[in-house]
Amino acid sequence: MSREPYLGKPSSLRSVRGSSGAPTERSTGTMTDYELIRSKRRSLELRVLEDGRVQVRAPQRASLRMVQAFVDSRSQWIHSQQQRQASRPRQRWQDGASFPFRGQPLTMDVSAGRSAVAVSGGYLQIRVADPDSEAAVQQTLEGWLRKQARSLFEDSITRQFSWFASQGYSRPALRVKKMRTRWGSLSAKGYINLNMALLQYPPAALDYVVMHELCHLQHMDHGPGFHALMDARMPDWRQHKQLLDQPFFQP
């Protein structure tokens, strides 16, 4: 990876690609196709999307040269992210597809009807107006999952919050989110943010994340005090945490 200052490539300020579609290597760095989105932000941000496309978000006045240098300097990271995305199994939203729910792989049973979702045996029964549309199946299922997440996550908080209540803490308000890099967080403003993907893992994994975030009510960092509190409140938290290493699909 080159971290040299950008020295100028007069005719190549635009991105280029090799005919194979793979990023073209140049001695001065990797030239990568990217989409530039300008906004009122103050810093540059790089994203590799699920389909491998690269997006750069940049301040209005950032020069193309600066953006290109930024992309070039992170070409190895971009490449590794693209490989990761490509090797990740894509979730299908159609009859017969598998979907992990609370640690159990369920099989989608999709049929035509008024929108409804139910779990029965090992099946996720999904009724949708257009059963051939993966987008429609996804939308129906995700709407249902969001409701499940709200109620199951609240349950987990209720079960585990009582001790914290007895210590005088106020109960954080739940926000269910789709997050790419974290399972949960606790905000200073009194919110507990939990990743919707936790719904795909066994209940003990959810309980672990909730307990972890609740322990942040008392300890903001991950120091010895935090771990002592985790050990006291959930002695087997390490086993529960390991459940999150399972390679379930994460939306």
Ligand SMILES: [Zn+2]
């Ligand atoms: Zn933490």
